[in-house]
Amino acid sequence: MTPEDAFYMARALRLAARGLYSTRPNPRVGCVLVKGGRILGEGFHRRAGEPHAERNALAEAGMEARSATAYVTLEPCCHHGRTPPCTEGLIEAGVKRVVLAMRDPNPLVAGQGEARLREAGIAVDSGVLAAEARALNPGFAKRMQQGLPYVRCKLAMSLDGRTAMASGESQWITEEPARKDVHRLRARSEAVLTGIGTVQADDPSLNVRLKPDEIPGLEGEPPQPLRAVMDSGLRMSPGARMLTLPGGTLILTRPDPRHDARSALEAAGAEVRALKGRDNRVDLKAALHELAGRGINEVLIESGPTLAGAAIAQGLVDELVVYLAPHLMGDEGRGLLRIPGLERMADRIDLEWQDVRQVGADLRLTLRPRQPG
Secondary structure: OOHHHHHHHHHHHHHHHHHOOOOOOOOOOEEEEEEOOEEEEEEEOOOOOOOOHHHHHHHHHHHHHOOOEEEEOOOOOOOOOOOOOHHHHHHHHOOOEEEEOOOOOOOOOOOHHHHHHHHOOOEEEEOOOHHHHHHHOHHHHHHHHHOOOEEEEEEEEEOOOEEEOOOOOOOOOOOHHHHHHHHHHHHHOOEEEEEHHHHHHHOOOOOOOOOHHHOOOOOOOOOOOEEEEEOOOOOOOOOOHHHHOOOOEEEEEOOOOOHHHHHHHHHOOOEEEEOOEEOOEEOHHHHHHHHHHOOOOEEEEOOOHHHHHHHHHOOOOOEEEEEEEOOOOOOOOEEOOOOOOOOOHHHOOOEEEEEEEEEOOEEEEEEEEOOOO
């Protein structure tokens, strides 16, 4: 990797990030065309069904694209979908070299796009800023490779690890800047997953309530996530607030749900999906497979301590985002997570720091489960 390759790939990655909120279920991709040290054209993928990054960059460069080098953050597609293959566009434009950040994990591509370019006599180099490219599309990569979405678990607590007072009062633990930051997490997530206990206790909206200019890089109105509710007994009220909001609500329940309750919820606008159960509850991994099957790349868990604890204990959480408020709520307050069975130090769940930053008066801590070895 040359300094020049890193420079232009970094530019392509910044372009790709402009699709952070809009490309679902497609990956975020950027492309820069360069010749003689001059950028001839650049583009990014805006949304599904519209031209891919390579096609946008080629359109801007026009005939000057011949003999250029294309910097692309993801291996160009080589199959016909809603848009034509980007490999053919690059070949027809006469580019002489393609520099890739990462291979496409989609089995329909997965090295075949790179091979097609080489067959056409185009030099291909890959792996330039690969880690940065993967970090931009963690959900797309995981969904393609494992059939599961990338799962973030959002938590908020006091300095002494409490999420509510003993009475149950919990609004607000954090201040407004941190709460707005959570809305940005929702905006980049295709789905927000919660439990029926949270819905019954708080009647939450779980939508994005920010103005467009409050989300850096957003073009247009904020996207709304699907609300997915784990409700094994179909106890959700047809009058729940989230049922009236854009984005839709999916209720995940066990087989043979109560037909009267199901009919009432569907009449109120919910979609009800029965999945296999586990310990008289909806199987959490089955729920995540269901969401991935709907093209959902990133899921944000916003729930009480039981669902969040179960997801972490089962190894289904990829990232924890913890908002830490500088106050104390006392030892009778409610704890952060419920994870039974952790009795010895050897049982603990180890995490790795990824980021720590101040958001208003609060801290945002980003951690990931430590991988074995």
